[in-house]
Amino acid sequence: MTFMRQIIFLCGLLLATGCKREPVAPVSAIATNQTYAVRGVVQEIPPDHRHATIKHEAIPGYMDAMTMDFSIKNTNALNNISVGDEITFTLVVTTGDDWIENLQRTGKSVAPAPAPTWRVVESELQVGDVLPDYSFTSESGQSIRFSDFHGRAIAFTFFFTSCPLPEFCPRMNRNFSEARNLLTGDTNAPVNWQLLSISFDSSFDTPEILTGYGKYYRGEDTNRWLFAVASTNTLASLAPKVDLNFWRENGSISHNLRTVVLDAGGKIFKQFDGNDWTPAQLADAIRAAAKVR
Amino acid sequence: MPPEPDTASGQRKDEKIFLVIVIVLAVVVGVGSWFAAAAFARHDQLHGILPDKERTLGEFSLTDENGRTVTRGELDGKILVVSFLFTSCSLTCPEVSKRMAEIQRLTATNADVRLVSLTVDPRSDTPPVLAKWGARFGADTNRWYFLTGSKTVLHNLIAKSFLAQDNGDPFNSMPGNFTGTERIAIVDQHGKTRIYFDGLRPETSAAVVKEIARLRGEP
Numbered sequence: 160m161t162f163m164r165q166i167i168f169l170c171g172l173l174l175a176t177g178c179k180r181e182p183v184a185p186v187s188a189i190a191t192n193q194t195y196a197v198r199g200v201v202q203e204i205p206p207d208h209r210h211a212t213i214k215h216e217a218i219p220g221y222m223d224a225m226t227m228d229f230s231i232k233n234t235n236a237l238n239n240i241s242v243g244d245e246i247t248f249t250l251v252v253t254t255g256d257d258w259i260e261n262l263q264r265t266g267k268s269v270a271p272a273p274a275p276t277w278r279v280v281e282s283e284l285q286v287g288d289v290l291p292d293y294s295f296t297s298e299s300g301q302s303i304r305f306s307d308f309h310g311r312a313i314a315f316t317f318f319f320t321s322c323p324l325p326e327f328c329p330r331m332n333r334n335f336s337e338a339r340n341l342l343t344g345d346t347n348a349p350v351n352w353q354l355l356s357i358s359f360d361s362s363f364d365t366p367e368i369l370t371g372y373g374k375y376y377r378g379e380d381t382n383r384w385l386f387a388v389a390s391t392n393t394l395a396s397l398a399p400k401v402d403l404n405f406w407r408e409n410g411s412i413s414h415n416l417r418t419v420v421l422d423a424g425g426k427i428f429k430q431f432d433g434n435d436w437t438p439a440q441l442a443d444a445i446r447a448a449a450k451v452r
Numbered sequence: 453m454p455p456e457p458d459t460a461s462g463q464r465k466d467e468k469i470f471l472v473i474v475i476v477l478a479v480v481v482g483v484g485s486w487f488a489a490a491a492f493a494r495h496d497q498l499h500g501i502l503p504d505k506e507r508t509l510g511e512f513s514l515t516d517e518n519g520r521t522v523t524r525g526e527l528d529g530k531i532l533v534v535s536f537l538f539t540s541c542s543l544t545c546p547e548v549s550k551r552m553a554e555i556q557r558l559t560a561t562n563a564d565v566r567l568v569s570l571t572v573d574p575r576s577d578t579p580p581v582l583a584k585w586g587a588r589f590g591a592d593t594n595r596w597y598f599l600t601g602s603k604t605v606l607h608n609l610i611a612k613s614f615l616a617q618d619n620g621d622p623f624n625s626m627p628g629n630f631t632g633t634e635r636i637a638i639v640d641q642h643g644k645t646r647i648y649f650d651g652l653r654p655e656t657s658a659a660v661v662k663e664i665a666r667l668r669g670e671p
Contacts, residue, residue, distance in 0.1 A: 283603070324542075395622050402603070404538060404573045404627035412623070413541040415576045432576060 195221055195250040198265075201242050202226055208234040211259075218250065230258040240264055281399040289426050290419075293397050295357060295387035298369035303387060305425065312352040312428070312448035314338070314441060316418040317403055319360035320372045327416060330434050332356055332376040334418075337438035339377075339384055342445060349449035351423055354384040359398075359405055360412060364388045401430065420444045422451035498655045500647035500663065501635065507645035510612045514601040517583040522597050524643075530566045531667055532639035533559075533660060535651060536610060538573035538627060539585045544634050548651035551636060553589040556596055558661045564641065565664060567596035570610055572627045574600040613645055636660060640667050 199215030214226040229250070231237065240246060240262055249261040284290060294304040305313060316335065322328035335354050342348045356373075358364040364372075366388075373386040389397065398405065405414035418431040418441070428448035431441065509532070513523045535552050537545040552567055559565045571577035577585075582598035591598070600606070607628045611617055614637050615630040626633035635648040636656060647663060649656040 327540075391621060391623060398622070402573075402575050404540070404576070405623065406541060406626050407623040408541070408543045411542065413538075413543065415538065415540045415573055 193221075193252045195252070196247065197250050197259075198245070198247050201240060201244050201246060204237055204240070204242055208237045211237060211240075213246070213248075213259075221250070221252070230256075231260070231262075232258050233260060236260060236262045281396055283402050284400045284427055286427050286429065289424075290400065290421055291396075292425075293389070293393050295355075295389050295393065296361075296366065298366050298373050298386040300366040303385065305421070308353040309425075310351055310423055310452075312349075312423050312445050312451075313355060313421040314352070314418065314445055315355040315357055315421075316416070317357050317359055317405075317414065319358045319412055319414075320364050320368055321360065321411070323411065326434055327414075329376075331416060331418065334436070334438045334441060335384060336376055338441040338445065341438060341442040343382070345442075348442075348446055351449050352383060352445045356384070356386045358386070358388040359394055359403075359414065361388050361390050401427075402432075420448050422448040424452050426451070498649065498653065498659045500638075500649050500659065501632075502647060503645050504616055507613050509639050509643040509645065510609050512599075512601075512605055512609050514599040514605065514609075515579055516593070516600075517579050517586050517591075517598040518593055519579045522599060527566060527568075528643070529641050530564055531562075531641055531664055532566050532568050532637075533664075534568045534570065534614065534637040534639060536570050536572060536615065536626065536630065536633045536635075537577075537585075538571050539577050539581055540573070541626070544626075544652065548634055548636065549585070549589045551651050551654075551656055552596065553591070554657040555636070555660050556590075556592060558657060559664060560592075562664065562668075564668070565595070567591075569596070569598045570606055570614075571598065571600050572606065572610065572630065572633075574603050574606055613639075638663055638667070640670070 195218045197215050197218050199213040201211055202214050203212035204210075209231055210228050211231060212226060212228050215224060217224040229248075236259075245265045247261075247263045247265055248259045250259050251257060290305065292304050292306045294302050297303045314335070316331045318328035318331055320328075335356060339354060342352065356376075358369065369386040369388060373381075377384050377386075394403075394405070397403070401417050401419050403415065403417045405412055407413075416433050418436070419427060420429045420431075420441070422428040428451065429444045431444075509524060509527070511524045513521060516522050533552065533555055535548050537549065539545070549569070552569065556567055569582075571582065577598075577600050579600060582600055583593075586593065586596065586598050610628065610630060615632050615635075617629045618625060618631050620629070622629060625631055632648065634651045636651040637648045638646050638660065640646050646667070649659050649663075
């Protein structure tokens with residue numbers, strides 16, 4: 160980024176000086192000065208006071224919200240500011256440089272969240288193993304847990320709403336829809352079961368989005384089928400236990416397909432890998448799993 | 453530049469200053485271009501990435517896309533071109549496999565070269581699934597092995613012989629928290645991991661072929 164900026168600056172300089180008699184580099188630099196008013200929280204201040212790492216809000220027309228390191232020209236600018244402070248500041252961008260100035264503490268000081276570390280070390284569970292309890296955020300925005308459905312067989316699968324491949328996430332939810340119809344339409348079927356479609360895209364799949372998506376695949380009837388979203392922390396622990404793999408590349412999520420049936424006692428009863436299984440097979444597994452306490 | 457009328461000495465002075473500026477700029481541009489050309493030439497050569505530490509090919513017994521057992525022993529003395537994948541990976545892995553296919557084509561006459569692709573998601577990537585993936589890229593199953601088997605064996609092999617693992621956000625790295633999974637690794641005839649090239653870059657195919665030629669010249 161900085162390298163490209165330097166190249167562009169150099170090219171601009173050469174063009175400007177090459178075409179006119181007077182060296183006009185400073186003029187071209189001043190002409191493209193841009194300033195942006197920004198809000199953020201200070202994450203780190205190196206001892207030289209010439210930089211600060213700030214988790215900032217989106218800068219409309221310039222960049223998304225992110226945590227990044229900014230240059231500071233006036234080394235006194237950070238005198239009354241410490242890590243964790245909410246601040247406002249001005250970002251100045253020229254053709255060849257950028258820095259921040261006018262740093263103002265907005266009063267409130269919060270401890271910065273520690274950088275999370277994850278490591279997938281959990282081992283894969285087998286059929287018959289008890290799956291630990293995990294919590295998710297449901298489509299209505301409430302916290303739900305596997306244990307909320309105690310006494311019911313639970314079938315859960317993973318998806319994300321912007322999944323582009325019809326034979327992946329959408330097929331999982333279509334299969335869930337048909338399996339639910341098979342079970343609710345069968346008067347001999349047990350009634351102690353629950354379906355759960357879990358999104359792994361916590362940055363996009365808000366309760367509102369899940370509600371809309373849920374309506375499309377399930378309709379208004381939320382009976383025995385909920386949509387929810389898992390946090391990255393939850394996934395870091397749950398995913399390896401059920402051999403779920405995912406990877407965010409180029410803004411989308413590549414992932415394998417794992418559908419798990421827990422029996423009414425919370426043990427893994429059956430796992431469906433991939434997309435080569437039918438709603439009838441899932442319904443049969445749920446019928447059997449509901450009887451195991 | 454048309455000559456300007458020689459009417460005043462002030463104008464001549466201007467002209468001189470202008471000439472000096474032009475000369476200085478010419479020198480700056482000349483030297484700059486030379487540096488830029490040198491930098492781009494180096495860029496074009498596509499330097500490989502050296503291993504972060506001494507890495508050698510570990511022992512293993514895995515299964516290829518035909519269901520055949522492939523062991524470390526079978527590959528002794530061969531130069532290996534190694535990539536990493538899982539078949540539900542939709543962007544990076546197809547691109548790297550495309551590169552592997554190019555390398556397969558460019559090394560078709562090298563009997564001492566084998567291509568190996570290791571899956572990080574073996575429960576999904578069974579031999580039939582890998583065979584389908586290989587066919588998509590025109591894999592010659594006599595020379596290009598897609599290996600699957602126990603997840604522990606595969607992950608340990610990749611971690612020991614090829615790639616580092618980090619503690620970062622699991623969304624940011626290929627399953628197993630491996631880093632540099634877009635790379636293509638080269639193992640020499642003595643089982644030593646020698647160098648990596650970026651599997652997402654088109655120039656990598658030629659660079660790998662060149663590296664193989666270099667290795668074949670070694671004792």
